Amino acid sequence: MKPIEVQQLDESLAFGSRVTGVTSEALDDEGVRAKLKSLLDDRGVVVCNNVEQTSELQVKLSEVFGPLKEHPVYSVARADRDSLPGVIVITAGPGSCVVEIDGKPLVTWQPWHFDHAYNNEMMYAAVLRSIKISKDGGDTAFADGIQIYNDMDPAIREKAEGLNVLYNLDLRFGRQRFGLPKNFHLVKEHDSPLGDLSVNNENGRCSVHPAVWTCPTGEKVFHMCPYGCRGLEGDRSDEAFALLAEVWDEAERVMKVYTHKWEQGDMVVWDNTRVLHEATGSNPEQEREIHRTTIKGDFCHGKWEEEPESETAA
Numbered sequence: 001m002k003p004i005e006v007q008q009l010d011e012s013l014a015f016g017s018r019v020t021g022v023t024s025e026a027l028d029d030e031g032v033r034a035k036l037k038s039l040l041d042d043r044g045v046v047v048c049n050n051v052e053q054t055s056e057l058q059v060k061l062s063e064v065f066g067p068l069k070e071h072p073v074y075s076v077a078r079a080d081r082d083s084l085p086g087v088i089v090i091t092a093g094p095g096s097c098v099v100e101i102d103g104k105p106l107v108t109w110q111p112w113h114f115d116h117a118y119n120n121e122m123m124y125a126a127v128l129r130s131i132k133i134s135k136d137g138g139d140t141a142f143a144d145g146i147q148i149y150n151d152m153d154p155a156i157r158e159k160a161e162g163l164n165v166l167y168n169l170d171l172r173f174g175r176q177r178f179g180l181p182k183n184f185h186l187v188k189e190h191d192s193p194l195g196d197l198s199v200n201n202e203n204g205r206c207s208v209h210p211a212v213w214t215c216p217t218g219e220k221v222f223h224m225c226p227y228g229c230r231g232l233e234g235d236r237s238d239e240a241f242a243l244l245a246e247v248w249d250e251a252e253r254v255m256k257v258y259t260h261k262w263e264q265g266d267m268v269v270w271d272n273t274r275v276l277h278e279a280t281g282s283n284p285e286q287e288r289e290i291h292r293t294t295i296k297g298d299f300c301h302g303k304w305e306e307e308p309e310s311e312t313a314a
């Protein structure tokens with residue numbers, strides 16, 4: 001059997017690897033599995049090229065990194081709820097939110113975030129594959145929380161330390177208080193507040209996650225996002241949002257981004273406890289469909305907010 005081959009994704013980035021040679025047979029080899037696992041730990045993002053495009057292989061690759069977990073939101077579409085409950089479907093439909101950035105209409109645009117911020121328990125990682133690739137846009141961008149932390153202005157970084165950030169699943173852009181692009185225009189909001197659909201998120205109850213956490217290697221990770229952010233633990237004031245915006249703007253200023261342009265045969269894995277991601281959005285006239293697995297594991301320090309307060313968001 002040919003060994004897998006590993007390269008850097010981008011010479012100018014301190015994260016991300018590109019791997020070829022991932023096959024079902026290769027994944028049976030304990031050495032290959034250990035190599036992939038340590039690669040994700042070291043590099044945060046692993047792009048696999050020329051992979052057999054089946055759900056079975058996507059699940060097999062995912063299980064290298066940990067057991068799959070059920071997605072916490074039942075209403076999220078599954079590739080096959082009976083036989084592949086761990087594979088969710090991300091696609092645009094008639095009820096899709098439409099935004100405009102630089103005058104260009106986009107569906108499935110999602111600003112920088114980490115998955116399951118709205119839950120007390122994060123997911124460790126996920127494997128994405130593109131079922132229908134949009135010819136115009138539809139990229140997935142990644143940024144490394146370790147790099148962001150290291151490169152932030154120390155004075156602002158100090159403000160980020162110790163912040164406990166609130167999130168819930170109400171992802172309507174009209175409710176997002178900071179972090180939208182200056183040239184952003186909302187054309188059509190999400191049909192319904194997603195917060196109503198979460199099994200763990202009744203009444204808009206918030207999760208709490210630290211803006212900075214320390215990984216087992218001792219490195220610090222910047223790990224917050226504006227998407228679904230509801231303020232700070234115990235503080236939903238305008239001042240809290242001003243502080244969050246200041247911290248976020250600095251993070252966005254320094255982040256070094258890898259933008260994945262999907263090709264047939266790709267599968268992409270990222271460490272969700274370290275790396276932020278963004279869906280750049282795609283042309284509403286074109287079909288785009290992504291399947292994602294959810295890999296169990298929670299290295300962060302999330303919890304539920306103890307005493308929900310009524311929101312005073314503008």
Ligand SMILES: [Fe+2]
Nearest residue numbers: 113114115277
């Ligand atoms: Fe996501």
